[in-house]
Amino acid sequence: MDRSESSPHPYHALPEYQFWNRSISAVEAHLVDPVTRPRFTISKEARVATAGSCFAQHISRSISRSGFNYLVTETAPDMPTDEASASSYGVFSARYGNIYTTVQLLQLFDEAFGTRCPDIEPWQRPDGRFIDPVRQQVEPQGFGTSMAAKQDRARHLACVKRMFLEADIFVFTLGLTEAWRFRTDGTVVSSAPGVVGGQFDPAVHEFVNFSVEETYCALEEFLVKFRKVNPAAKVLLTVSPVPLIATYEDRSVLLSTTYSKSVLRVAAEKAISSFDWVDYFPSYEIITGSFSGGLYYEQNQRDVNSLGVAHAIRCFMQNYADAASDPRPLMPRPDHDYALSKSVMCDEEMLDMARG
Amino acid sequence: MQRWLVVSNCQTAGLANCIQSQTSDVSVFGLDTAMFKSKPWRMNAMIAKFDKLFLYEHVRPEIPKAKLDKVPVHVGVPIITFRAYHPDLIYIFNREKPLSGPIGHYHSAIAFACYRKGISPSDAVSYFTGTFYEKCGYFDLWEPERDRVIREFGAFGLDIHPYFRDWGRKNAFMYSYNHPRIQPIYDMASALLKSQGYAAKRSDAVPHDNLANSAIFAVYPEVGEVLGVRGQYEFRSVGNYRPMSLSEYVAGCYEAYQSIPGESMRPFPEFAGQVDHIMTLL
Numbered sequence: 168m169d170r171s172e173s174s175p176h177p178y179h180a181l182p183e184y185q186f187w188n189r190s191i192s193a194v195e196a197h198l199v200d201p202v203t204r205p206r207f208t209i210s211k212e213a214r215v216a217t218a219g220s221c222f223a224q225h226i227s228r229s230i231s232r233s234g235f236n237y238l239v240t241e242t243a244p245d246m247p248t249d250e251a252s253a254s255s256y257g258v259f260s261a262r263y264g265n266i267y268t269t270v271q272l273l274q275l276f277d278e279a280f281g282t283r284c285p286d287i288e289p290w291q292r293p294d295g296r297f298i299d300p301v302r303q304q305v306e307p308q309g310f311g312t313s314m315a316a317k318q319d320r321a322r323h324l325a326c327v328k329r330m331f332l333e334a335d336i337f338v339f340t341l342g343l344t345e346a347w348r349f350r351t352d353g354t355v356v357s358s359a360p361g362v363v364g365g366q367f368d369p370a371v372h373e374f375v376n377f378s379v380e381e382t383y384c385a386l387e388e389f390l391v392k393f394r395k396v397n398p399a400a401k402v403l404l405t406v407s408p409v410p411l412i413a414t415y416e417d418r419s420v421l422l423s424t425t426y427s428k429s430v431l432r433v434a435a436e437k438a439i440s441s442f443d444w445v446d447y448f449p450s451y452e453i454i455t456g457s458f459s460g461g462l463y464y465e466q467n468q469r470d471v472n473s474l475g476v477a478h479a480i481r482c483f484m485q486n487y488a489d490a491a492s493d494p495r496p497l498m499p500r501p502d503h504d505y506a507l508s509k510s511v512m513c514d515e516e517m518l519d520m521a522r523g
Numbered sequence: 524m525q526r527w528l529v530v531s532n533c534q535t536a537g538l539a540n541c542i543q544s545q546t547s548d549v550s551v552f553g554l555d556t557a558m559f560k561s562k563p564w565r566m567n568a569m570i571a572k573f574d575k576l577f578l579y580e581h582v583r584p585e586i587p588k589a590k591l592d593k594v595p596v597h598v599g600v601p602i603i604t605f606r607a608y609h610p611d612l613i614y615i616f617n618r619e620k621p622l623s624g625p626i627g628h629y630h631s632a633i634a635f636a637c638y639r640k641g642i643s644p645s646d647a648v649s650y651f652t653g654t655f656y657e658k659c660g661y662f663d664l665w666e667p668e669r670d671r672v673i674r675e676f677g678a679f680g681l682d683i684h685p686y687f688r689d690w691g692r693k694n695a696f697m698y699s700y701n702h703p704r705i706q707p708i709y710d711m712a713s714a715l716l717k718s719q720g721y722a723a724k725r726s727d728a729v730p731h732d733n734l735a736n737s738a739i740f741a742v743y744p745e746v747g748e749v750l751g752v753r754g755q756y757e758f759r760s761v762g763n764y765r766p767m768s769l770s771e772y773v774a775g776c777y778e779a780y781q782s783i784p785g786e787s788m789r790p791f792p793e794f795a796g797q798v799d800h801i802m803t804l805l
Contacts, residue, residue: 195688197751198665462693462751477748498610498660499796500667507791508614508700509604510581511621511628513533513737518557520762521533521733 196458197478202486206439206446207401209336210489214238216260216334220267220342222407222450222471227259229480230338233488238334241326255305260334261326264302264357267343268377269385269434271301271355276389279327280396285354289316290365300356303363331393334400340450341386341431342407344377345415345423359415374415376426383434390442402445403487404435408454410469448487450479525549526572528594530586531579532556533734534602537705538577540730541712545723556585563588570594577715598719601675603703603711607668607750608695608742610661613794618787625767625775626760627738629699632794633659634776636801639785644777648770650805651756653745658804659797662749676711680718686710695752699740705732736762741769 183189184203191199209215216238217227231237241261243251255262266272277283289297289310296309297316302323310316331337348355350373359374361367377385390402406428414423428451435447454463454475461468463475513521527549529539539553552573559566567590570576576594579602583591591597606612613632615622624630633655637647656662669687676683686707690696696704706729713723739759747754756769767775780788790798 193688195665195669195751196692197749460692474748474751474753478751481749497663499800505604505606505793508793509602511614511701512556512582512585513627514623515557515560517627517737517761518533518535518555520736522536522553522555522558523733523736 191456191458194458196460196462197474199453199456199458199478200482200485201449201452201456202482205486206443207336207487208489209235209487212236213335214333215336215338216240216330217338217340218259218261218263218266218272219338219340219405220407220409221265222342222409223265223338223340223405224258225471225476225479226338226340226405226450226483229476229483231257233480233484235488238330240330240333241323253307255302260330262302262305262323263327264305265342266339267357268346268355269341269382269389270346270348270353270377271357272339273385273389273392274301274355275327276331276392279324279331280392285349286352287349287354289313290360290363292364298364300360300365301354303357309364332397334397336401336403337393338403338405338448340405340407341382341435342409343411344382344427344430345411346375346377347372348375376416376423377430379430379433382430383437386434386438387441390438390445394442394444400444402438402442403448404438404445405448406431406435406451408451408463408471408475412469448483450483453479453482525574527551527575527577528570528573529553529577529600530555530559530582530589530591531577531600532582532602533702533737534579534708537703537708537730537733538600538712538715540733541705541709542577542715544709544728544730545712545716545725546721547724548721556582559586559589567593575719598715599679600715601679601681602701603672603697603707604701605668605672605697605703606700607664608691608697608746608752608754609700609740610656610659610664610746611743612700612740613797614791616789616791617783622779622783622788624779625772626740626758629738629740630776631773632790632797632801634773635780635790636798636805637773638777638780639798640802640805642805644774645770647773647777651743651769653748655804656743656745659801661743661746665750676714681711681714682717683707683710683714686713691750691752693752695742695747695750695754698734698737702734702737702739704734705729736764741772 211234213236215230215235217223217230238260239257243256255264263275274283287300290300291297292309297313298309299316299320310319346355347359350371360372410424411420411427414420416423438445439447454471463471465472529535529551531538535553535555539551543551554566570590571593573594575596575598576591577598577600579600611631611633612629614628615630615635621628633650634647637650673684673687690707696707709729713725716723738761741756741758742754744754758767758772
């Protein structure tokens with residue numbers, strides 16, 4: 168008896184997506200789709216909120232342009248659209264700017280729901296204006312006074328709370344493990360002290376590179392708390408494919424990038440193992456996978472280009488957009504293989520050129 | 524040493540060069556229809572000296588005086604055509620002959636539909652958007668076109684499937700519906716050599732991209748993005764590297780259409796449904 172008939176090996180009859188040579192190397196790069204079993208789909212009516220690192224901004228824009236019900240709870244006062252956008256209104260669902268670490272996300276949630284009161288003051292910029300240390304770049308003009316910065320934060324937190332309460336889907340992009348925080352209460356700031364504003368004081372501020380355990384614990388705690396206030400919500404996690412712009416660790420930024428992304432990917436995996444209402448969307452794999460050969464990065468090999476974003480969003484739409492959404496129209500197809508077109512011959516001028 | 528003759532359309536020179544560059548065991552010569560017509564007597568005398576003819580059958584009616592049957596062995600070859608990068612490109616008849624426009628025989632279905640609807644050239648340009656292309660069904664041609672090309676080559680005993688996956692890896696592998704870049708032609712030559720029992724000696728020294736100065740139809744950026752390549756609204760006429768903008772191209776099309784009685788123009792049958800569909804969307 169044929170051995171393969173009597174005892175097929177464990178990989179026998181597994182789906183094609185489990186084999187590299189069938190689902191990756193056999194497929195044209197732009198058609199690779201690593202999403203296999205989405206845990207939920209997103210209807211046009213579902214309120215979708217977004218947060219995360221800079222790559223999350225691409226996701227936010229695509230969601231808002233694709234006809235989804237993009238939830239924005241912190242809207243701009245009366246001002247031109249470009250000014251509003253420059254002031255981070257609508258960039259994410261609320262004006263928190265980039266949230267790079269899971270610890271920042273947890274701290275934001277706790278502060279919005281009143282269970283955390285960080286003991287930090289707004290920072291002053293060299294131009295005398297004030298900024299919010301945990302979202303330093305949301306207001307390019309800065310705030311006129313420390314009090315104005317505090318009042319804006321209070322308004323912001325109310326909007327954040329409403330977002331967490333009203334979102335049907337929360338999309339969060341994990342970006343970094345490296346961060347700077349206050350030694351006193353562990354408040355993580357959005358950029359190192361002194362970069363945008365404030366002054367770096369080693370006695371007050373410290374660098375931290377979160378471990379897998381710290382990253383996941385913060386994520387897990389956030390998910391549990393979020394579920395408690397919004398029991399029907401779903402969460403979609405992604406990992407940013409954008410490498411670190413700099414590392415504070417005394418090693419190559421390339422190694423720090425690998426560490427950081429690995430930790431974040433593991434944290435996301437642990438989350439989907441623990442919560443069946445949390446899913447992972449592989450934008451990281453789509454952009455960084457060897458099949459794309461680095462073609463999805465700009466010349467600086469860091470920023471994701473429009474082709475990469477488009478590929479990720481195509482996969483997102485194909486897998487997460489509710490099937491009831493409008494199907495894409497098809498071009499009327501001829502019932503023959505362009506026989507007449509193939510008989511068209513280029514004129515002599517063209518043939519002369521082709522010969523050259 | 525065997526002497527091989529390649530007779531095809533505008534892909535002739537590229538194919539002959541690519542076959543020759545991959546083998547030292549045969550001598551390859553490319554003969555296109557214009558070359559034959561320029562010196563039919565001399566070419567017929569030359570044709571008789573070849574051992575094998577690689578022939579794209581559709582060219583035969585173009586050169587009825589060519590004594591192709593003097594070559595003892597005939598091998599049919601396909602041409603590379605592919606619509607996914609240029610879903611808007613169509614051919615139009617003018618009194619049963621292909622109509623020329625600003626870039627050879629290549630026309631835009633959207634521009635032609637707009638002209639028929641009485642829409643001005645400047646308003647016609649406003650329809651060239653991703654949203655409109657989606658309604659036209661321009662984003663879903665890759666897979667049926669890929670399968671068609673592989674099937675057509677398969678019918679000639681040529682397996683290009685292993686090569687196809689890499690063709691669009693860095694940029695659009697077609698300049699137009701029937702003008703490929705040189706790499707697909709090079710790969711086609713490899714497959715041809717293999718089908719004839721010769722090992723293809725592939726290298727990085729690929730022959731020059733001889734259709735790069737041919738008529739080039741734009742890969743619309745919104746279409747390119749879906750196919751993983753950068754597109755731009757840049758058209759080029761034959762032998763002219765000066766880029767032509769979308770507005771200029773559409774204006775040139777209108778100029779051509781206005782000089783011809785409307786009833787004399789009709790899309791090729793394979794594109795009639797597409798033009799009708801677009802007209803319902805305008």
